[in-house]
Amino acid sequence: MIRFLVARLKLADxxxxxxxxxxxxxxxxxxxxxxxxxRALAMGREADATRGIRPCLRRGVRVFWQHRPAALGPGHRxxxxxxxxxxxxxxxxxxxxxxxxxxxPTYGSGGWLSIPSMKLLAEASGxxxxxxxxxxxxxxxxxxxxxxERITKVRDAWxxxxx
Amino acid sequence: MIDANQGxxxxxxxxxxxxxxxxxxxxxxxxxxxxxxxxxxxxxxxxGHWRSRWASAExxxxxxxxxxxxxxxxxxxxxxxxxxxxxxxxxxxxxxREHGLPVLPHFYKEYDTALACTIPDAYGVESFDWVDxxxxxxxxxxxxxxxxxxxxxxxFRSRTTNSSTWRC
Numbered sequence: 001m002i003r004f005l006v007a008r009l010k011l012a013d014x015x016x017x018x019x020x021x022x023x024x025x026x027x028x029x030x031x032x033x034x035x036x037x038x039r040a041l042a043m044g045r046e047a048d049a050t051r052g053i054r055p056c057l058r059r060g061v062r063v064f065w066q067h068r069p070a071a072l073g074p075g076h077r078x079x080x081x082x083x084x085x086x087x088x089x090x091x092x093x094x095x096x097x098x099x100x101x102x103x104x105p106t107y108g109s110g111g112w113l114s115i116p117s118m119k120l121l122a123e124a125s126g127x128x129x130x131x132x133x134x135x136x137x138x139x140x141x142x143x144x145x146x147x148x149e150r151i152t153k154v155r156d157a158w159x160x161x162x163x
Numbered sequence: 164m165i166d167a168n169q170g171x172x173x174x175x176x177x178x179x180x181x182x183x184x185x186x187x188x189x190x191x192x193x194x195x196x197x198x199x200x201x202x203x204x205x206x207x208x209x210x211g212h213w214r215s216r217w218a219s220a221e222x223x224x225x226x227x228x229x230x231x232x233x234x235x236x237x238x239x240x241x242x243x244x245x246x247x248x249x250x251x252x253x254x255x256x257x258x259x260r261e262h263g264l265p266v267l268p269h270f271y272k273e274y275d276t277a278l279a280c281t282i283p284d285a286y287g288v289e290s291f292d293w294v295d296x297x298x299x300x301x302x303x304x305x306x307x308x309x310x311x312x313x314x315x316x317x318x319f320r321s322r323t324t325n326s327s328t329w330r331c
Contacts, residue, residue: 100283101281102310103280104275104287104308105285106272106276106288106290106308107288107289109289109291130304131307132290133307134287136289
């Protein structure tokens with residue numbers, strides 16, 4: 001199951017932004033508790049100076065950040081991302097960043113090694129239907145031949161669907 | 164697109180490339196190897212120390228070029244969008260350009276689309292479709308391309324179901 005915790009920040013001047021934490025199956029209550037600790041340390045800091053808070057986190061909530069409670073599993077570091085993506089809700093990001101291009105190529109994610117071939121092909125077909133022209137496949141199976149077989153099947157199916 | 168971050172090392176990538184070539188499915192002709200620079204990615208994700216890892220980055224670039232010609236790409240996990248991370252991302256893009264390689268951000272297209280539009284050599288952005296149901300304005304996809312939003316900020320807002328409010 002994929003779950004997100006979203007932190008939405010609204011400043012006194014009306015500036016609003018939000019950050020997220022990809023929570024997966026980790027304990028949301030534990031994460032909420034960690035965020036409560038972070039809140040006190042984060043207040044008053046510049047919104048775009050998120051890295052500067054890390055030393056404070058290590059000092060201020062040492063147990064959480066260094067002993068990695070099992071309740072949070074490997075996602076224990078992710079609460080630091082909350083707020084990182086908080087951006088002033090003003091001009092479009094493209095304008096802020098000074099982008100010139102109007103579009104970029106994209107590819108469909110997925111292709112996990114845990115997915116059986118039939119599901120893999122269905123996933124690729126779905127991407128073709130939705131206007132994608134490329135898809136990602138994970139490789140690195142214990143059996144090299146399995147990787148080659150999966151790639152071959154998807155490429156053949158893709159050629160049929162998109163052709 | 165081949166993503167080798169589930170256990171494939173350089174030797175394994177070479178073996179897979181050779182096997183693909185033998186079966187008529189060359190794996191590295193025109194397809195980037197995401198996570199080819201895993202050490203760089205990790206260093207970037209951790210922040211602050213990645214500059215000290217230039218040596219390994221250079222090594223990996225040489226290895227990747229040997230494997231994939233000039234079709235490999237630099238891939239990176241960007242876990243934050245603050246000014247330092249953005250600067251690091253631009254430095255990665257400069258490194259890629261120096262080596263004639265395209266750039267593959269490997270994060271959410273909801274953020275990467277606008278940022279990738281700022282560099283001339285973006286190879287592409289990754290799409291996790293399940294994000295579409297979690298936000299109010301999904302990224303427009305047409306003919307294999309993602310279009311940056313013209314709405315304020317990142318151009319979307321998360322849909323939340325169970326919220327609590329803190330006043331500071």
